[in-house]
Amino acid sequence: MPPLMRQILSRVGISLLVLWGASMLIFVIARVIPGDPARVALGPNATAEQVEALSQALHLDRPILIQYGFWLRDLVQGDLGRSLYTNRPVTQDIAEFLPATLELVFVAALLMVALGMPLGILAARYRGRWPDHLIRVLSLLTVSAPAFVWAVVLMLLFAYFLPIFPIAGRLSEEFAIPRVTGFLTIDSLLAGDLAAFADALHHIILPAVALSLSGIGQAARLTRANMIETYDKPYIEMAQAYGFPESRISRTYAFRPSLIPSLTIIGLDIAALLGNAFLVEAVFGWPGLSRYGVQVILRKDLNAIVGTVLVIAAMFLIVNIIVDILTVLLNPKIRHAEKRG
Amino acid sequence: MLILVANPLTLVGVVLVATVVLAALLADLIAPFPDHRGAVVDFVNFNKPPSVAYIMGTDVVGRDLFSRILYAYRISLLMAVVVLAIAVPIGVALGLVAGYLGGRWEYGLMRLTDIFLAIPPLVLALSILGVMKPTLLNGMIAVTAMWWPWYTRLVYNITRGEKAEGYVLAAEVTGASRFHIMFREILPNCIPALVTKMTLDAGFVILIASSLSFLGLGVQAPTPDLGSMVAEGARYLPDQWWLSVFPGLAILVAVFGFNLVGDGMRDILGGDR
Amino acid sequence: MTPLLDIRDLRLSFRLWSGTVEVLHGISLSIARGERVALVGESGSGKSVTARIILGLIQAMRGARVSGQVLLDGQDLGLLSPRARHGLRGTAMTMIFQDPTSSLNPVLPILHQFREVLARKEPGISVAAAHDRAAAALQEVAIADADRVLGSYPFQLSGGMNQRVMIAMALANRPKLLVADEPGTALDVTVQAQTLDLMRGLVADHGTAVLFISHNLGVVREFADRTFVIYRGRIVEQGPTAAVFADPRHPYTRALMSAQPRLTAVGLPDIPERDPAFGDPMEVHP
Numbered sequence: 001m002p003p004l005m006r007q008i009l010s011r012v013g014i015s016l017l018v019l020w021g022a023s024m025l026i027f028v029i030a031r032v033i034p035g036d037p038a039r040v041a042l043g044p045n046a047t048a049e050q051v052e053a054l055s056q057a058l059h060l061d062r063p064i065l066i067q068y069g070f071w072l073r074d075l076v077q078g079d080l081g082r083s084l085y086t087n088r089p090v091t092q093d094i095a096e097f098l099p100a101t102l103e104l105v106f107v108a109a110l111l112m113v114a115l116g117m118p119l120g121i122l123a124a125r126y127r128g129r130w131p132d133h134l135i136r137v138l139s140l141l142t143v144s145a146p147a148f149v150w151a152v153v154l155m156l157l158f159a160y161f162l163p164i165f166p167i168a169g170r171l172s173e174e175f176a177i178p179r180v181t182g183f184l185t186i187d188s189l190l191a192g193d194l195a196a197f198a199d200a201l202h203h204i205i206l207p208a209v210a211l212s213l214s215g216i217g218q219a220a221r222l223t224r225a226n227m228i229e230t231y232d233k234p235y236i237e238m239a240q241a242y243g244f245p246e247s248r249i250s251r252t253y254a255f256r257p258s259l260i261p262s263l264t265i266i267g268l269d270i271a272a273l274l275g276n277a278f279l280v281e282a283v284f285g286w287p288g289l290s291r292y293g294v295q296v297i298l299r300k301d302l303n304a305i306v307g308t309v310l311v312i313a314a315m316f317l318i319v320n321i322i323v324d325i326l327t328v329l330l331n332p333k334i335r336h337a338e339k340r341g
Numbered sequence: 342m343l344i345l346v347a348n349p350l351t352l353v354g355v356v357l358v359a360t361v362v363l364a365a366l367l368a369d370l371i372a373p374f375p376d377h378r379g380a381v382v383d384f385v386n387f388n389k390p391p392s393v394a395y396i397m398g399t400d401v402v403g404r405d406l407f408s409r410i411l412y413a414y415r416i417s418l419l420m421a422v423v424v425l426a427i428a429v430p431i432g433v434a435l436g437l438v439a440g441y442l443g444g445r446w447e448y449g450l451m452r453l454t455d456i457f458l459a460i461p462p463l464v465l466a467l468s469i470l471g472v473m474k475p476t477l478l479n480g481m482i483a484v485t486a487m488w489w490p491w492y493t494r495l496v497y498n499i500t501r502g503e504k505a506e507g508y509v510l511a512a513e514v515t516g517a518s519r520f521h522i523m524f525r526e527i528l529p530n531c532i533p534a535l536v537t538k539m540t541l542d543a544g545f546v547i548l549i550a551s552s553l554s555f556l557g558l559g560v561q562a563p564t565p566d567l568g569s570m571v572a573e574g575a576r577y578l579p580d581q582w583w584l585s586v587f588p589g590l591a592i593l594v595a596v597f598g599f600n601l602v603g604d605g606m607r608d609i610l611g612g613d614r
Numbered sequence: 615m616t617p618l619l620d621i622r623d624l625r626l627s628f629r630l631w632s633g634t635v636e637v638l639h640g641i642s643l644s645i646a647r648g649e650r651v652a653l654v655g656e657s658g659s660g661k662s663v664t665a666r667i668i669l670g671l672i673q674a675m676r677g678a679r680v681s682g683q684v685l686l687d688g689q690d691l692g693l694l695s696p697r698a699r700h701g702l703r704g705t706a707m708t709m710i711f712q713d714p715t716s717s718l719n720p721v722l723p724i725l726h727q728f729r730e731v732l733a734r735k736e737p738g739i740s741v742a743a744a745h746d747r748a749a750a751a752l753q754e755v756a757i758a759d760a761d762r763v764l765g766s767y768p769f770q771l772s773g774g775m776n777q778r779v780m781i782a783m784a785l786a787n788r789p790k791l792l793v794a795d796e797p798g799t800a801l802d803v804t805v806q807a808q809t810l811d812l813m814r815g816l817v818a819d820h821g822t823a824v825l826f827i828s829h830n831l832g833v834v835r836e837f838a839d840r841t842f843v844i845y846r847g848r849i850v851e852q853g854p855t856a857a858v859f860a861d862p863r864h865p866y867t868r869a870l871m872s873a874q875p876r877l878t879a880v881g882l883p884d885i886p887e888r889d890p891a892f893g894d895p896m897e898v899h900p
Contacts, residue, residue, distance in 0.1 A: 149589035160579035243703030
């Protein structure tokens with residue numbers, strides 16, 4: 001479908017440009033701020049020669065444009081430099097920690113859509129009555145606290161006072177699964193270990209809920225608002241005048257058109273989960289990229305900072321592109337822009 | 342006014358916000374242990390659960406949590422005021438310019454905005470802050486830097502829509518300067534959306550700022566800050582639960598209040614899409 | 615003979631924060647089988663809500679207070695169970711609306727909606743059967759290329775085409791009563807005239823009674839057998855269309871007619887003053 005492909009490609013193109021711009025931005029920020037990265041990395045006990053040697057190795061003595069050039073060259077070869085924190089290539093660090101975060105974000109996104117949207121539809125259907133008011137207040141409440149507050153509350157309520165879920169970690173110690181994708185849920189299924197699968201799920205639920213809670217509230221409010229706007233449209237009145245069953249009206253007739261404006265924002269929220277993941281990772285001791293990211297930022301580990309932020313920004317943009325594609329697919333007007341009746 | 346009363350939730354929001362503001366302003370008078378906001382140590386009473394003397398318990402060095410929370414509200418509100426006071430004018434001005442002047446201005450400014458918006462907000466603030474010394478001032482700078490693009494985009498969208506309206510054309514025909522058209526004609530039309538967004542943002546700045554200080558990148562000890570208090574308390578989870586729960590709830594109360602008020606504003610003034 | 619639709623002393627008020635707003639002050643109106651009746655008035659006169667009350671759409675709204683009787687085929691609709699009443703919609707009574715394109719769901723193809731309409735009478739009707747029935751219905755409204763239309767989305771079709779689709783849908787289940795709320799107002803004049811001609815022929819063929827809501831006197835004159843003039847929630851004049859037009863007696867009717875430009879007879883009549891004479895009692899033509 002040519003127009004669809006063209007749109008996707010142009011979107012990808014713009015995203016790459018934006019990503020490039022972002023890389024420059026982060027790069028500049030990381031290096032321009034006062035403080036000597038080499039000295040910071042080596043600590044106060046390093047000798048002057050050691051600092052000097054590291055500075056040269058990191059090209060810190062060259063003009064910033066040259067530094068960027070080196071970095072770009074390395075990037076194209078798949079090299080993001082070495083992390084001074086773990087003493088490993090940054091790419092290796094990312095490969096190790098990214099799946100944990102992605103798994104968490106994925107489950108959280110699923111919860112957002114699977115719980116948030118239906119609640120919004122329900123609130124719109126019973127507009128003005130108590131289910132609506134209840135859902136509205138609860139949604140507003142969930143977006144009013146950062147994910148770490150919910151993480152703390154959930155952990156206390158469901159892992160401490162009511163010990164239903166484990167307190168921290170991804171998997172109980174007795175399980176060991178061969179690492180294929182890094183996604184414990186998938187890997188345990190691949191290894192045929194259902195007990196491990198259940199255990200992995202058991203561990204991921206609380207952090208995922210904590211991470212997704214404000215997203216659920218957001219999705220509910222957005223879906224509700226769009227549904228209400230759609231309910232006022234003439235074609236809904238016609239459906240009611242014809243006596244279509246109310247449930248069909250709410251699920252099909254009203255929901256589909258209202259999904260389109262919601263999609264962009266929900267996409268943004270899902271992408272925002274990436275940004276909020278470390279708040280939850282910190283509380284639950286989840287070994288993900290976000291926790292790694294915070295560690296390297298605190299240690300001014302330049303290569304790692306730039307690498308991590310870039311990967312997260314790229315994920316962010318990928319989610320946006322997927323949302324764009326879905327929007328085009330859902331909206332017949334865009335799909336059929338060429339035909340005319 | 343009638344609308345406020347008619348909508349009980351907005352009223353609740355106003356009450357919450359007023360409580361927070363008053364708590365911050367009158368901390369010196371209300372706090373049972375005003376000096377606990379500093380580096381006080383009381384090893385006799387440390388890590389005590391909530392009681393009559395210490396309504397919310399004491400922290401690891403024996404300071405009254407309730408008093409510290411009151412003073413922490415000062416920091417939160419200060420953040421909100423300063424960040425918005427700087428980010429909003431910058432963002433709005435850029436949005437007006439990009440939307441009205443169009444051409445290269447539009448292209449350049451909106452691409453810049455896109456770049457800032459491409460990076461998840463927290464990540465951007467973190468990377469800025471991560472390479473600076475963690476102080477309140479730097480925290481404000483970081484949050485401001487990530488906040489302005491939202492206003493640019495909002496005002497840009499409105500301006501683009503208003504550009505073709507009658508009153509703008511009329512002003513152009515009578516030879517009004519571009520500056521006048523942007524700031525005297527178009528800007529007033531942005532005000533309802535801006536007010537709604539600013540009210541909601543007051544809460545969000547507090548939320549984001551608390552996330553940053555949770556990670557250790559805000560004000561430093563011994564100044565009390567809600568986010569860092571939760572972080573400190575998280576180490577003693579789950580036994581000394583009050584250490585992280587009460588500051589967390591304090592964040593919730595403040596942000597929830599602003600959200601309720603902002604929602605009410607949206608109903609009165611109209612959307613802020 | 616019992617009229618098909620009999621509205622007796624219908625009153626409607628809304629309870630709001632600020633007080634009670636009375637919209638209808640006792641409307642009485644009847645339509646015989648196969649008859650075409652027009653309800654004429656300005657916007658805000660209450661004609662649209664009357665139409666919606668017949669279908670039962672207003673009663674569900676919060677704060678709405680409806681009293682009086684609406685009888686369909688002698689059956690008091692108010693006495694029916696909500697379920698039974700709901701069952702009449704789309705089967706015994708249907709409605710068409712002002713703007714055809716926005717009255718059809720933008721993200722669903724025409725066939726999908728048509729099938730839903732047909733399912734009101736024949737629940738669980740298959741896609742193939744629905745396609746055939748819909749195609750036949752479209753042929754009745756002079757749409758030759760039924761396959762293409764059924765596979766299209768409303769935005770791909772012209773306003774006139776969508777109008778015909780709506781009429782086809784409305785008559786597909788052979789309803790006893792068709793309520794037309796300002797049909798064709800959103801279309802241009804020629805298209806409007808064509809579709810009304812079409813509609814007139816069809817309802818005559820099927821023996822469907824029509825309640826025609828309009829502010830456009832020219833169209834009313836062409837189409838309706840009898841006319842009811844409504845002003846601010848009250849019927850002020852009624853009678854055979856020819857009689858009412860030839861000899862408008864009520865001051866309001868007269869003001870309404872003189873306010874319409876003769877030639878084109880479109881658009882809302884602009885009645886400048888609120889004449890106290892408008893409160894005069896109803897005039898009935900025999």
